[in-house]
Amino acid sequence: MASIALEDVSKVFAGGHAAVRDVTLEIADGELLVLVGPSGSGKSTLLRLVAGLETPTHGRILIGGRDVTAVSPQQRDLAMVFQSYALYPHKTVRENLAFGLRARGVSRPEIDTRVRRVAQTLQIEGLLDRRPAQLSGGQRQRAALGRAMVREPQAFLLDEPLSNLDPALRLDTRTELALLHRRLGATMIYVTHDQEEAMKLGERVVLLRDGAIEQVGPPLEIYRRPATLFAARFLGSPPMNVMAGAVAAARDGVEITGLGLTLPLAEAGRFASGEQVVVGIRPHDVELATTDGAQGADVAAIVEVVEAAGSELHVHLRAEARRDQRFIAVVPADLEVAVESRIGLAFRRDRLHLFAAAPAR
Amino acid sequence: MSGSVVSRWAAGTAVGLVALSAFPLVWMLLASLTPEARLFDSAALWRGPFVLDHYRALWSERAFWVPIRNSTVVAGTTTLFAVTIGGACAYGLARLRFRGRYALLAFVLAVSMFPQISLIAPLYLLLRAAGLINSYPGLVLPYLTFAMPLTIWLLVGYFRQLPAELEEAAAMDGASRLRTLIEITAPLAWPGIATTAILTFVYCWNEFLFALSFTLGPERHTVPVAIALFRGQYQVPWGQILAAAVVATVPVVLLVVLFQRRIVQGLTTGALKG
Numbered sequence: 046m047a048s049i050a051l052e053d054v055s056k057v058f059a060g061g062h063a064a065v066r067d068v069t070l071e072i073a074d075g076e077l078l079v080l081v082g083p084s085g086s087g088k089s090t091l092l093r094l095v096a097g098l099e100t101p102t103h104g105r106i107l108i109g110g111r112d113v114t115a116v117s118p119q120q121r122d123l124a125m126v127f128q129s130y131a132l133y134p135h136k137t138v139r140e141n142l143a144f145g146l147r148a149r150g151v152s153r154p155e156i157d158t159r160v161r162r163v164a165q166t167l168q169i170e171g172l173l174d175r176r177p178a179q180l181s182g183g184q185r186q187r188a189a190l191g192r193a194m195v196r197e198p199q200a201f202l203l204d205e206p207l208s209n210l211d212p213a214l215r216l217d218t219r220t221e222l223a224l225l226h227r228r229l230g231a232t233m234i235y236v237t238h239d240q241e242e243a244m245k246l247g248e249r250v251v252l253l254r255d256g257a258i259e260q261v262g263p264p265l266e267i268y269r270r271p272a273t274l275f276a277a278r279f280l281g282s283p284p285m286n287v288m289a290g291a292v293a294a295a296r297d298g299v300e301i302t303g304l305g306l307t308l309p310l311a312e313a314g315r316f317a318s319g320e321q322v323v324v325g326i327r328p329h330d331v332e333l334a335t336t337d338g339a340q341g342a343d344v345a346a347i348v349e350v351v352e353a354a355g356s357e358l359h360v361h362l363r364a365e366a367r368r369d370q371r372f373i374a375v376v377p378a379d380l381e382v383a384v385e386s387r388i389g390l391a392f393r394r395d396r397l398h399l400f401a402a403a404p405a406r
Numbered sequence: 407m408s409g410s411v412v413s414r415w416a417a418g419t420a421v422g423l424v425a426l427s428a429f430p431l432v433w434m435l436l437a438s439l440t441p442e443a444r445l446f447d448s449a450a451l452w453r454g455p456f457v458l459d460h461y462r463a464l465w466s467e468r469a470f471w472v473p474i475r476n477s478t479v480v481a482g483t484t485t486l487f488a489v490t491i492g493g494a495c496a497y498g499l500a501r502l503r504f505r506g507r508y509a510l511l512a513f514v515l516a517v518s519m520f521p522q523i524s525l526i527a528p529l530y531l532l533l534r535a536a537g538l539i540n541s542y543p544g545l546v547l548p549y550l551t552f553a554m555p556l557t558i559w560l561l562v563g564y565f566r567q568l569p570a571e572l573e574e575a576a577a578m579d580g581a582s583r584l585r586t587l588i589e590i591t592a593p594l595a596w597p598g599i600a601t602t603a604i605l606t607f608v609y610c611w612n613e614f615l616f617a618l619s620f621t622l623g624p625e626r627h628t629v630p631v632a633i634a635l636f637r638g639q640y641q642v643p644w645g646q647i648l649a650a651a652v653v654a655t656v657p658v659v660l661l662v663v664l665f666q667r668r669i670v671q672g673l674t675t676g677a678l679k680g
Contacts, residue, residue: 098574106565118577131575135593143577196579 047109212379564598
């Protein structure tokens with residue numbers, strides 16, 4: 046196992062599209078790092094750059110301290126699990142697993158031992174003589190994982206490995222992957238577009254946007270202290286509520302546009318008075334005042350839709366004073382909320398987030 | 407309702423087309439079994455007795471196995487070279503990213519556009535200078551000039567539709583390009599390669615103009631040339647010509663029937679995702 050480092054890596058494709066911009070990143074030996082971002086954010090390209098399947102137009106890539114920028118994928122000794130699994134369809138599972146070992150000149154008895162051991166770990170011993178077409182989605186996923194594990198590579202690169210599984214299986218496999226990572230102590234880079242998967246799996250999450258790093262950190266830290274409006278909106282479900290406003294004259298709060306509300310925010314001191322800003326609050330931090338709610342509430346709102354989500358309700362509302370200002374509140378399921386009713390919203394003061402209006406790029 | 411009408415029409419059309427294209431073949435087969443004397447007696451064509459006289463004459467009078475051997479050697483060698491060299495070339499054009507590969511592909515196509523007849527004279531001079539007139543290489547080389555563009559074009563299309571991820575997976579597994587081509591790409595492209603090989607083989611097997619121009623004697627004549635030269639000064643031995651045509655058709659039909667099942671099989675298995 047080895048550490049991986051990216052130094053100022055950029056990738057501009059032939060058409061002039063910059064898929065990755067100035068990414069500097071270190072992945073420690075044995076770390077599970079998650080690359081997350083919306084589609085087109087460059088996360089897959091970044092993974093392929095590490096793999097050697099793409100060549101960076103700028104910067105260096107190091108594996109275990111060795112500069113591999115100009116080294117072919119064959120010589121990098123990394124294993125990759127593809128989104129489509131990319132199992133060799135004309136080979137049995139056993140041959141699929143053995144192929145990489147044969148290519149590296151591992152002896153036949155050694156190959157047999159390693160294939161059997163990995164098959165045991167993944168519980169696919171019974172499937173070794175089948176071809177990929179005869180496997181279910183979950184079994185294929187295991188076979189693809191097995192093909193990577195049997196190699197005992199420097200690091201694992203996983204490109205959306207769970208996105209082709211149905212939701213129940215995805216949950217199981219995710220747990221298993223986390224266990225596997227701990228047991229192997231392997232360096233892993235895991236790419237996903239699913240923020241929930243990223244939150245639950247990663248020790249450290251890299252949020253990408255338009256090919257550049259938006260924020261790096263443990264998932265909870267990004268969730269609690271998103272550095273930008275984009276990070277705030279991308280992580281967490283349902284997404285954070287946002288309100289446009291202007292910094293109050295005394296720079297101790299924000300006057301929310303069109304709602305006649307001033308929220309006290311010490312952070313506003315970072316901005317000039319009158320500057321346009323955005324205040325965010327997570328749906329879990331919005332409280333519903335019981336009755337008709339004008340008293341003690343921050344905003345009077347009309348309930349539009351109520352979604353039951355098991356133990357909680359997702360209440361979609363819009364402000365009475367400004368119809369285009371929408372909110373989502375997550376409240377306990379035992380609360381009775383009638384559609385079209387008028388209700389007061391209270392924002393937890395200690396959970397407000399403040400961002401510049403034009404997100405820094 | 408309308409669906410069944412459409413499918414009945416489709417079935418009717420299919421049967422009609424097959425009958426239309428099969429009719430000359432059936433006629434040829436029947437005529438080749440009819441004694442020379444009754445050949446132009448059309449009412450009698452569909453009745454027996456059928457005889458194998460024409461076929462016997464092919465071997466006893468004509469030594470027909472010589473042109474068959476020649477055609478097999480020439481078509482087989484051409485196909486082998488075209489598919490291996492053309493296959494490697496097509497793989498490169500389909501997968502490697504380099505400047506001017508579209509121009510190269512267009513150029514390959516342009517080469518195959520020359521009318522054959524315009525090439526006869528210069529090719530003849532070239533082959534004579536090289537001392538290759540009336541030899542197997544003297545046919546294989548010119549055949550490659552039109553077989554190669556055909557294989558390259560067919561196989562580029564075929565290789566392109568194979569998922570690149572499989573080759574990337576092989577690269578991550580540490581396999582060299584050559585090992586990937588042999589162990590991963592070629593087996594998956596097998597149906598395409600087989601189809602291409604059959605087309606090339608049939609094309610060479612039926613080729614007439616080059617074969618007539620670049621061979622001198624019966625020892626190097628290919629099947630179409632030999633058949634064309636059956637006709638004498640005073641008579642045309644139609645029975646023997648038709649029998650020879652039947653014999654010449656057999657390997658082609660065999661080839662297609664033999665490979666057809668594997669081709670269809672290859673096309674339907676090997677899916678990536680379920």
